[in-house]
Amino acid sequence: MSTQTPTPAAPDRVLHDCRDAYVATLVELAATDERIVAVVNDSVGSSKLGPFGAAYGPRLINVGIAEQDMVGVGAGLANGGKIPFVSAxxxxxxxxxxxxxxxxxxxxxxxxxxxxxxxxxxxxELGPTHHSIEDLAWLRAIPGLTVVVPSDPGETAQAVRWAAAHDGPVYLRISRMGVPAVNPEGYEFVPGKAVTLREGTDVTIIATGTVVIRALDAADLLAQAGISARVLSMPTIKPLDEEAVVAAARETGAIVTVEEALTSGLGGAVAEVVVRTTPVPMRFVGVPDTFAPTGSVEWLLDHFGISAQGVAASVREVLGR
Known part of the structure; x- marks a missing residue:
């Protein structure tokens, strides 16, 4: 588990689309490694792969709206010595x-x-058919698949670089929702390792992806009420940093997980470790066992309590305060 200096909450924070970091890094890597190719399902625009196609032409393979074929084509390319980034x-x-x-x-x-x-x-606004809230729960159940959820553009770029060099299958969850930088200068992504963004003694908030910043904001709110919250960013859902989870349970005595997904994703993974090693009170912030409705991103996050206020409320509940 690595410790980093926290990024303070700021009303004027600059937000970035992690897809931009993804594509910029992919273009850079492809310049020196001809094995790197991109495979898409007629989603060049939404994957922001236009610059890659402009630079490398035939190395961008569009299979149309045929996702099973897309993954199969990617596997075939990998079998032939290529490194396919399958984007959809x-x-x-x-x-x-x-x-x-x-x-x-x-x-x-x-x-x-x-x-x-x-x-x-x-x-x-496109509704339940387009929400991807089940992916973390589904994919963490598959043996041999690394599942990475970057929290900001810098971590996204590092995860892309790591995945390009890792000899095995990886799932990268790449956000389009604008997020600020939460990891400090000099941060290095290490698969399977959590990052301590804020120290605390009363409770640990474990968050992943776009909602890490909301966990940090919740910790600020809790501090005003005299509650000391540790904040762990968990960029790798599988393999999970069990050592960091156990330490959090032992040292703070309570855990709240936060994710933009069904709570059986990160929350379920953390709970499995806690119940097996160090049982402590837990609460889960995310989407419960339901289909998420139609609405703006901000409305949906607030609707499910995936906000600074919602996370703080869950902390108070688990602490009985």
Whole structure:
């Protein structure tokens, strides 16, 4: 577990689309590695892969709206020595091509990077068919698949670099919702390691992806009420940093998980560690066992309590305050 200096909450914080960091890094890597190719399901625009196509032409392969074929083509390219980045809206990549992800990517242990674009509830107004809230729960159940959820553009870029060099299948959850930088200068992404963004003694908030900043904001609110909250960013859902989870349980005595997904994703993974090693009170912030409705991203997050105020309320509940 690494410790970093926290980023203070600020009303004027600059927000960035993690897809931009993804594509910029991919273009840079492809310049020196001809094995890198991109495979898409008629989603060049939403994956922001235009610059990649402009630079490398035939190395951008558009299979049309055929997600199972897309993953199969990626596996074939990997089998032929290429490093495919398979990019599609997370809801369609995971739901439509689950068998191919399981068999062609994970079981076959191909070196391919599955890039779930615009995950969570980023497509807000398009409703339940376009929300990707099940992906973390689904994919963490697949053996041999690394699941990474970057929290900001800098971490996204580092995760792309790591995945390009990692000899095995990876799922990258790449946000379109604007997020600020939460990791400090000099931060280094290490798969399977949590990042301590804020120290605390009363409770630990474990968050992943776009909602890490909301966990930090919640910790600020709680501090005003005299509650000391540790904030862990968990960029890797699988493998999970069990050491950091156990330390949090032992040292703070209570845990709240936060995710833009069904709470059986990060929350379920953390709970499995806690109940097996160090049982402590827990609460889960995310989408419960329901389909998320239609609405703006901000409305949906607030609706499910995935906000600074909602996280703070869950902390008070688990602490009985």
């Amino acid at each position: 809206a997370a809801c369609f990549l995971t739901a439509r091509a689950m068998e191919q992800i399981k068999v062609d990517a994970a079981y076959s242990q191909h070196h391919m990077v599955l890039c779930g674009m615009s995950p969570g509830m980023a497509y807000g």
